[in-house]
Amino acid sequence: MGGIGKTTLAQLVYNDKKVESFFNLKAWACVSEDFDVAAVTKTILQSLTSENCGGKDLNWLQVKLKEKLLGKRFLVILDDVWNEKYDDWIRLRAPFKAGAPGSSIIVTTRNKGVSSLMRNKEVEPFQLKLLSNEACLSIFTQHALEARDFSAHPNLKDIGEELVRRCKGLPLAVKTIAGVLRSEDEDRNEWEKVLKNKIWDIPVEVNGIPSSLMVSYDNLSSHLKRCFAYCSILPKDYEFEEKEVVLLWMAEGLIQPLQDHEEEMEDLGSKYFRNLLSRSFFQQSRINESQFVMHDLINDLAQSVAGNTCFRMEDRVGGTKHENSPIKARHSSYLGSKFDATKKFEVFSKFTSLRTFLPLMLPCPGYCYLAHHVPFELVPTLRCLRVLSFNGYCIMELSDSIGDLKHLRYLNLSHTRIRFLPESITSLYNLQTLLLERCICLKKLPSMFRNLVNLRHLNIEDADNLEGMPMQIGKLTCLQTLSNLVLGKESSCSGIKELGPLNHLRGTLCISRLENMIEPKDAKDAELNKKTKISGLWLKWSKYIDESKDMTSELEVLNGLWPHDALTKLVIINYGGTRFPNWLTSPSFPHMVSLRLENCYNCTSLPPLGQYLPSLKNLWIEGMAKVKSVGFEFCGSNLETLHFHDMEKWENWNPCEEFPNLHELSLLNCPKLLGKLPNNHPLLNKVVINDCAQLVVSLSCFPDKCKFNIEESEMLDMEGMVCGSKATFKLIELSRSLSPISDMEGLAELEWLRIKNCEELTNLWFDNKGSLPHLPFLRRLDIYNCPKLLSLVVEEVDQERLQLSLPKALMYNNTCLQSIDIFNCDSLTHFARSHLPPTLKRLHISNCRSMRNLVEDDENDTKNSSEELPTLEILSVCNCPSLEFLTSSGELPTTLQSLSIQECPKLESVAKSFHHNLFLKTITISDCEKMQGLQNCIHNLTSLRDLKIRNCPSILSFPKEGFPTNLTTLMISHHKFTDALFDWGLNNLTSLHELHIGGSQHLECLPFEGLRKLTSLKTLWIFDCENLACFPEDGLPSSLLELNISNCQKFMSFPKNGLPPSLQQLAIYECPLLEERCKKDQRGEWRRIADIPYVEINGKYLYET
Missing domain, CATH: 3.80.10 (Leucine-rich repeat, LRR (right-handed beta-alpha superhelix))
Structure with missing residues (x-):
């Protein structure tokens, strides 16, 4: 059941102090109905790292997530899960296995099928029940009266109790109805009106929305009803900022100040927003305090009351038919994807009165691509538009016809690659909001920009290539947001004096390229000390040091830019004066909370x-x-x-x-x-x-x-530190010497130890005390550039070598060490198997030129490799030119899941057999000149999903049994391999998603029958096939999303029937005949590729030329 408190309970657990201290890492992901493994993985990873992971594929995301979780005890909340596909859950949880014992995943769901699918069989799902009447009364009085009970308001008790009873134990309903009454000044008559509302009599089954929520909506004022209904275009679980929604309301004319009232639209809109927030129509985000979200039931309510005026496309990929889409829809939004093709937008041709065109929740803003047809052909036909956004799409230009959208009030081009705005944009006299944030290619604004007299918000934050502002920017006296005033060199640019008339500016103001000021005294004319609503000020000179600069003038400029004392944040960057202005060293800023001084290099x-x-x-x-x-x-x-x-x-x-x-x-x-x-x-x-x-x-x-x-x-x-201290070192790096860390006792929770550039280090561990050094939580060990390192452990050494070692027990007794990386250790020849920790899950060796045998048996040791490394999952070896064997026993650990061998020219065999390696998921073998072949039992590897073999000339054939049938990715690069692919059963790989084939001198045309059977194929790469001229006439698989053709000198045409409508990406590299026929606006192949969202030729985006 929705609104019963599942998310609230999970949030209480997530924020509990005991939980905080127990888990090393925590992450929260809202999953919702639109379940996408890559998107959920990205959300979790970004929650853990606070880094943007845009543009990365699922494999990269899962590798990074696995590295982040490796050996850590983590808590992950998956909120609002609906998906019942077992395969999706298996793929999502794969990186979680890297965590330490005690890790937990909490799932909230309304669906019992989900709970039975995802739960640990040893743990029964916890099913929340409706709240008791007493609990609901407590919530009600808290939100409606800010009291614990009715003792101070006895005249309202009977009505309150009846309202709570009608909410039927649903906490969301109680909060929402209480929020309505909170604003009624404890007036019994108003409370009675809510109680007597006829909507209470409508059965829930009619529209699936609790009557209490309908009553709450019905008691809103007319202006709040309109604003709330407009929010039906916001997808479920979409997190939004207050200003974002208010600007949309303004553009649609939903905020109308009273005639005799001087209140700004933005301030009135903020009151509307806060009113809806106080009534629980909006809720604060659990992740970001500055963002908000609508509960699913509230979102359903918004859609219900909006009716046919709003249309929300929730099919991210597109192609779904929308027979029931309302022709009279005035506001629309859709979930963006990385590649949005023309077909997705066919439904919009029906909407002749559309006012809002809004893409939302793009997976990687700035790296998403939109079919050329949409901005150049579709949008110009939508003449009633008031809100238009291409935020996040990699578009290079706009059509001049943008100027014909005379009603446009809101234009969002943030995170695009726009270089110039068409001059016609200055005829959009109704434009209130222009957003150009992170338009990193934008060089200048239109010369007649001053014509946009109704412009209130101009955001050019991080548009770092902007050369200046157009003349007379000071005429835009309605401006409230000017994120950056860029002072240009040219006389055609606005100077700092133009800030003077802009008295309505608020929020954060940046003034950049201050070195271009001609007269320092002009700084006073900016009149910053009169701009009372500016809370943040950035003052930036360009980043260079010029000894000939007049440092006195820079001080004069800074003195003239004295801000108002309401300032709360100040940033000064690349200032060249020798001292700071007097106003910074006087008691003028009692409210200043944040200060940043950066590269003030002469002070x-x-x-x-x-x-x-x-x-x-x-x-x-x-x-x-x-x-x-x-x-x-x-x-x-x-x-x-x-x-x-x-x-x-x-x-x-x-x-x-x-x-x-x-x-x-x-x-x-x-x-x-x-x-x-x-x-x-x-x-x-x-x-x-x-x-x-x-x-x-x-x-x-x-x-x-x-x-x-x-x-x-x-x-x-570390004197005074004791074993068991709660101090946590995530990483310690030792360089040149081991002496800084001879005593390990203070590092009780060290998780990552990195040793590099220790030129005299020969052995890592030595048991000089016979006791466990206190590193019980060490999970990762990296050793870089230690040219004399011979082995990890030495049993007997002299006193001199003792000083160049770490305790042996660290390796023997460590129960958490899971990852070892060794790079550039040229004296290392092998590992004794007993010297590797039994907990090891990942081993990566690179650039060890003397390494001849990766794992060598100890004397009198009867165990084989598969028994001695019981947890190893990832083995990667790269550029070890002396390597002849992986293990002396010829067998690999049975737990191995990923094997990568690259640039090992003497290695002839990976293993004697793969009989015991039933968990292997990926095999990569590249640039191994003497590699003879793969073992005949490879077809039995039922877990194998990814097989890549490239540049191994001694491999003459593939096992006669053919490929494992569960492969999803296959890369083969060798002329004999490529020519025989279909003889080895390639056409039987119905689960294959990605195929890379190349290196054939004889292949002239791909066989249609073989390709046609690859019904799941999404990515096809063809490379280094010098005689390949064409694809089959009957076309490529209809499932294909990505096509790459590289270094095929004779290739000149696509199939006669065209490319699959599903195709989202096309890349052509070093195919001169085809390149000529694909030139923009030319005949030939252009008509076949024009509607593909992303086309790249020789590494350059097609529309970038």
């Missing part, structure tokens, strides 16, 4: 901020190349985050005695900093120290629960 000292900025919480200092000393007056006692980065000459730090509120401290690349870190910071929970070689890091002075990441610190003082 020799930092201002005494602690004395003058009493509210300062976040301080970031970076690239102050001439600062040598930082005094106690610099930092304030209210600081919560403090960052010093790239301070090359900084030597002395005399901090104040304590930082009572500091939560986070970061010191990066401060190579000359001497002494110790400050003491007394009881709230500190995160410390990052990298490349601070002279700094003494005393761990004993930090709080127990503080998490550390320390690299390249040669003065690590």
